[in-house]
Amino acid sequence: MKLSIGIIFCCLVLGVSSQRWLSFLREAGHGTRDMIRAYSDMRKANYKNSDKYFHARGNYDAAQRGPGGAWAARVISDARENSQRVTDLFKYGDSGHGVEDSKADQAANKWGRSGKDPNHFRPAGLPDKY
Helix, strand or coil, rough: CCHHHHHHHHHHCCCCCCCHHHHHHHHHHHHHHHHHHHHHHHHHHCCCCCHHHHHHHHHHHHCCCCCHHHHHHHHHHHHHHHHHHHHHHHCCCCEEEEEHHHHHHHHHHHHHCCCCHHHHHHCCCCCCCC
16 A cells, blocks of 8 residues: 555656556566576676676666666665675675775676676676577
């Protein structure tokens, strides 16, 4: 009940048609699947120095879906990097371990979401199926 009231309120205040909301949600769902597929491919490939490529590719694919996909990519990428910082804090203390890698991951995420070619980060020798 509260959710439906919230959606109606947002539609009235923001002047957003229900069609755009449905489209946004559909794009976000497809973008989420794109992110999951990139993560799954990264795990399957298990290829050295390919992390940034898969970050960029997942964000690129999701953002190509539209504003909902770009939103999903940003939320998932930020959540992943923030959760990694918390786990690193427990593992390594306040040593700054992984901070540079996290910044590089976020740069690759932004690169992909901006529509730039994710192959910029593709390591030499990565199988063509990825």
